[in-house]
Amino acid sequence: MSSGGYRESPDGDPKKPVFYSDVGAGPLVRPYAMTGGRTRAMATTLDMISVVVASRREVDWAAVQPESASILKLCRRPISVAELAAHMDIPMTVVKVLLSDLVGKGFVLARAPLPAAENPQLNVLQAVLDGIRRL
Amino acid sequence: MASVDSDIPTTERGLPQALKILVAGGFGAGKTTLVGSVSEITPLSTEEIMTEASLGVDDLKGVEAKTTTTVALDFGRITINPELVLYLFGTPGQQRFWFMWDELATGTLGVVVLADTRRLDTCFSAVDFFERRGIPFVVAVNRFEGAADYTRDEVREALDVGSDVPIVPADARQRDSGKEVLLTLVEHVIRRRSPISTG
Numbered sequence: 001m002s003s004g005g006y007r008e009s010p011d012g013d014p015k016k017p018v019f020y021s022d023v024g025a026g027p028l029v030r031p032y033a034m035t036g037g038r039t040r041a042m043a044t045t046l047d048m049i050s051v052v053v054a055s056r057r058e059v060d061w062a063a064v065q066p067e068s069a070s071i072l073k074l075c076r077r078p079i080s081v082a083e084l085a086a087h088m089d090i091p092m093t094v095v096k097v098l099l100s101d102l103v104g105k106g107f108v109l110a111r112a113p114l115p116a117a118e119n120p121q122l123n124v125l126q127a128v129l130d131g132i133r134r135l
Numbered sequence: 136m137a138s139v140d141s142d143i144p145t146t147e148r149g150l151p152q153a154l155k156i157l158v159a160g161g162f163g164a165g166k167t168t169l170v171g172s173v174s175e176i177t178p179l180s181t182e183e184i185m186t187e188a189s190l191g192v193d194d195l196k197g198v199e200a201k202t203t204t205t206v207a208l209d210f211g212r213i214t215i216n217p218e219l220v221l222y223l224f225g226t227p228g229q230q231r232f233w234f235m236w237d238e239l240a241t242g243t244l245g246v247v248v249l250a251d252t253r254r255l256d257t258c259f260s261a262v263d264f265f266e267r268r269g270i271p272f273v274v275a276v277n278r279f280e281g282a283a284d285y286t287r288d289e290v291r292e293a294l295d296v297g298s299d300v301p302i303v304p305a306d307a308r309q310r311d312s313g314k315e316v317l318l319t320l321v322e323h324v325i326r327r328r329s330p331i332s333t334g
Contacts, residue, residue, distance in 0.1 A: 047241075048183075049155050053143070056143070082179070082210055082224075086180060087179075112152075114219070124219065125324060128219070128221060131214070132173075132213065132318055
């Protein structure tokens with residue numbers, strides 16, 4: 001997207017320019033501080049119901065920032081992006097950015113949701129009916 | 136204590152895939168109650184930060200600056216089988232969150248529009264939204280104490296929805312009732328996708 005830079009501070013004080021690492025982010029709001037101001041997950045397209053799992057057990061925890069470490073611990077079993085965000089109490093947008101870094105590094109595997117809207121997958125729909133009936 | 140790790144999938148093909156159903160409706164219509172009655176987990180809540188041009192959204196005439204809004208979402212989960220997980224998302228009912236609905240609606244199996252007969256107008260915008268996008272939906276009429284009973288035809292007429300849209304009475308607090316609503320929705324989706332359907 002767009003590059004960062006210094007811009008006028010929101011209160012108009014020219015002596016206090018605000019650093020924008022990504023213009024799309026607007027002023028650095030706190031949740032995005034963990035992502036270096038990035039508001040969009042690069043490379044990997046993650047949905048709120050993408051299912052993710054940690055792909056390895058050995059991690060150099062010292063090399064991973066605390067939020068990413070929490071993600072790796074929470075996704076030892078398959079879990080959705082929305083559930084991760086809820087358990088971590090961090091907005092989904094932020095979790096997606098952190099996750100996409102981990103996917104890029106090969107620490108996490110992600111599976112996209114079923115493209116339900118496009119294909120008439122009657123066997124899937126039948127499975128959903130059966131699953132709901134079993135509740 | 137030695138922990139026994141489950142097999143780590145080596146590719147993403149080893150992971151379950153997820154589907155979602157949305158539960159839409161006005162504030163206080165019982166969306167989270169319905170999600171909770173059928174979910175295998177206590178409904179979770181998460182937040183999404185939405186950055187949107189606010190022009191025309193909040194009726195702030197002339198304001199074109201981007202604004203950041205935090206929208207809370209409640210959701211539950213139903214494990215269908217080892218390969219398939221269904222998520223139910225309660226969507227913010229207010230019309231000003233339409234941009235959120237767009238993102239939520241992408242790839243959704245279908246929608247339960249939860250109607251509150253005391254305030255039927257609060258689900259007009261949801262009905263309109265999903266109708267325009269051709270997303271299958273059913274209308275579940277949540278029973279509230281003291282609310283007048285309306286027939287399906289009365290609700291259909293008031294909401295101005297087509298005769299093919301199922302309208303089901305519901306008690307969002309009861310699991311069996313919630314199941315019935317979801318089954319009606321999935322059957323409706325199957326009917327719409329069936330090649331012999333005449334639409």
